[in-house]
Amino acid sequence: xxxxxxxxxxxxxxxxxxxxxxxxxxxxxxxxxxxxxxxxxxxxxxxxxxxxxxxxxxxxxxxxxxxxxxxxxxxxxxxxxxxxxxxxxxxxxxxxxxxxxxxxxxxxxxxxxxxxxxxxxxxxxxxxxxxxxxxxxx
Amino acid sequence: xxxxxxxxxxxxxxxxxxxxxxxxxxxxxxxxxxxxxxxxxxxxxxxxxxxxxxxxxxxxxxxxxxxxxxxxxxxxxxxxxxxxxxxxxxxxxxxxxxxxxxxxxxxxxxxxxxxxxxxxxxxxxxxxxxxxxxxxxxxxxxxxxxxxxxxxxxxxxxxxxxxxxxxxxxxxxxxxxxxxxxxxxxxxxxxxxxxxxxxxxxxxxxxxxxxxxxxxxxxxxxxxxxxxxxxxxxxxxxxxxxxxxxxxxxxxxxxxxxxxxxxxxxxxxxxxxxxxxxxxxxxxxxxxxxxxxxxxxxxxxxxxxxxxxxxxxxxxxxxxxxxxxxxxxxxxxxxxxxxxxxxxxxxxxxxxxxxxxxxxxxxxxxxxxxxxxxxxxxxxxxxxxxxxxxxxxxxxxxxxxxxxxxxxxxxxxxxxxxxxxxxxxxxx
Numbered sequence: 256x257x258x259x260x261x262x263x264x265x266x267x268x269x270x271x272x273x274x275x276x277x278x279x280x281x282x283x284x285x286x287x288x289x290x291x292x293x294x295x296x297x298x299x300x301x302x303x304x305x306x307x308x309x310x311x312x313x314x315x316x317x318x319x320x321x322x323x324x325x326x327x328x329x330x331x332x333x334x335x336x337x338x339x340x341x342x343x344x345x346x347x348x349x350x351x352x353x354x355x356x357x358x359x360x361x362x363x364x365x366x367x368x369x370x371x372x373x374x375x376x377x378x379x380x381x382x383x384x385x386x387x388x389x390x391x392x393x
Numbered sequence: 394x395x396x397x398x399x400x401x402x403x404x405x406x407x408x409x410x411x412x413x414x415x416x417x418x419x420x421x422x423x424x425x426x427x428x429x430x431x432x433x434x435x436x437x438x439x440x441x442x443x444x445x446x447x448x449x450x451x452x453x454x455x456x457x458x459x460x461x462x463x464x465x466x467x468x469x470x471x472x473x474x475x476x477x478x479x480x481x482x483x484x485x486x487x488x489x490x491x492x493x494x495x496x497x498x499x500x501x502x503x504x505x506x507x508x509x510x511x512x513x514x515x516x517x518x519x520x521x522x523x524x525x526x527x528x529x530x531x532x533x534x535x536x537x538x539x540x541x542x543x544x545x546x547x548x549x550x551x552x553x554x555x556x557x558x559x560x561x562x563x564x565x566x567x568x569x570x571x572x573x574x575x576x577x578x579x580x581x582x583x584x585x586x587x588x589x590x591x592x593x594x595x596x597x598x599x600x601x602x603x604x605x606x607x608x609x610x611x612x613x614x615x616x617x618x619x620x621x622x623x624x625x626x627x628x629x630x631x632x633x634x635x636x637x638x639x640x641x642x643x644x645x646x647x648x649x650x651x652x653x654x655x656x657x658x659x660x661x662x663x664x665x666x667x668x669x670x671x672x673x674x675x676x677x678x679x680x681x682x683x684x685x686x687x688x689x690x691x692x693x694x695x696x697x698x699x700x701x702x703x704x705x706x707x708x709x710x711x712x713x714x715x716x717x718x719x720x721x722x723x724x725x726x727x728x729x730x731x732x733x734x735x736x737x738x739x740x741x742x743x744x745x746x747x748x749x750x751x752x753x754x755x756x757x758x759x760x761x762x763x764x765x766x767x768x769x770x771x772x773x774x775x776x777x778x779x780x781x782x783x784x785x786x787x788x789x790x791x792x793x794x795x796x797x798x799x800x801x802x803x804x805x806x807x808x809x810x811x812x813x814x815x816x817x818x819x820x821x
Contacts, residue, residue: 316565318572320564321637323640338565347686349569350560350561350562
């Protein structure tokens with residue numbers, strides 16, 4: 256077992272600063288663990304290795320924010336929704352996606368899954384990874 | 394996800410006593426203002442002992458649950474700090490925190506402690522003083538009301554702080570599952586709204602009859618105040634605005650102060666105590682972090698699979714279902730996922746009143762979180778309390794029509810833990 260004590264989280268956010276998305280891939284079942292953790296949560300095997308991800312994927316659901324879950328910081332960047340994103344490497348997760356609003360939400364829902372790409376968003380002291388609907392998706 | 398399996402308990406365990414405070418907002422009543430976590434947990438613990446016919450000296454060990462004792466009570470060792478309130482100085486104890494799932498974990502842990510043989514008589518329960526905060530560095534009775542500015546930054550604490558809360562993955566939870574359901578069964582947004590409003594309405598009908606519930610004013614009366622003859626018209630009106638894409642104000646759980654406790658012992662010993670023993674056939678668990686797609690659905694499905702495999706019971710054996718519904722839609726969705734209501738048809742059961750406390754498939758007979766109130770770490774234990782009094786036929790005005798023999802409880806919370814417990818009345 257080649258486990259080493261690593262700064263997984265730091266490496267991930269440092270990657271985002273440079274526009275690189277790190278994940279880890281199970282050396283047994285091949286599933287991509289995203290965001291990166293030591294072990295594989297698909298099959299429960301102990302070992303994964305670093306991989307770079309494309310940031311390309313699809314949006315699989317659209318939930319619009321209302322008062323309880325709205326975020327002013329995100330709204331200042333642009334229209335957004337919550338949804339499930341699946342990357343082309345297979346991993347899927349809940350995320351926040353720009354380019355969706357009350358006007359186009361139904362049109363997007365009718366076309367799901369809709370292509371999205373990574374959007375690197377500078378925040379207060381770190382860069383985060385959110386997504387954006389591809390321009391030619393609609 | 395990695396799937397699991399439950400083994401059989403080493404010995405059968407039963408609930409022999411339950412106790413609870415009402416779920417309150419102590420800020421709204423001068424006679425309640427000043428109640429502390431020790432007052433509440435101690436009361437619930439002693440009521441559970443009284444119910445069983447025990448004295449504190451008879452209880453060997455206790456579990457103390459609270460969702461967030463550091464924030465709400467400025468305490469990180471709350472079990473130590475409340476033990477003397479109910480005569481257990483010197484006894485062993487442990488504190489645990491699993492946010493809104495705490496009260497269900499309380500049952501799981503107490504059952505394991507007895508099933509293992511380590512102890513015979515164990516008390517467990519939860520407490521939360523969730524409507525206020527310590528007023529600076531003063532004794533526990535001095536509190537100030539909590540504001541949204543206090544609670545919102547802290548809610549993040551149930552979501553993974555390495556990734557999820559910073560990657561925008563934690564905000565979908567209220568609406569995800571009902572959105573899936575709506576698409577799967579072709580319901581319109583208006584139909585979903587009606588189903589949720591009917592759950593609010595029926596929950597309040599039960600709560601109005603339940604002296605322990607926080608929100609007891611019938612929607613008929615509230616509707617009249619706002620100029621509506623039909624409570625459903627009020628519930629779908631702008632006076633009850635949406636807080637998320639699907640939920641309205643009445644679909645969210647109001648915070649409460651309160652505590653609930655129960656006492657377990659080996660079933661073979663249980664018959665010597667006061668009340669009909671309620672056996673805990675098992676408690677299953679599955680936990681999925683907030684970034685996982687459809688986490689509530691998938692963790693509920695996993696826990697249901699485990700508990701059905703362990704107990705051999707069938708969904709049709711279940712007479713009463715308690716579901717943590719601080720997200721109101723969970724009531725319907727979990728009921729279908731565990732097979733208590735037929736898939737895709739459950740919403741019709743709701744609309745026909747069949748899931749009300751006086752219906753033939755009762756769910757959340759205490760009023761549910763949105764009417765009973767939500768004292769985070771205590772709420773699951775209050776569900777255990779409710780199931781037990783229903784199974785004994787002691788629920789009074791909100792007693793279900795057919796005495797339940799088997800009850801299922803689905804706990805959920807803390808970003809997110811799922812527990813499913815099955816209780817069964819021990820035959821005379």
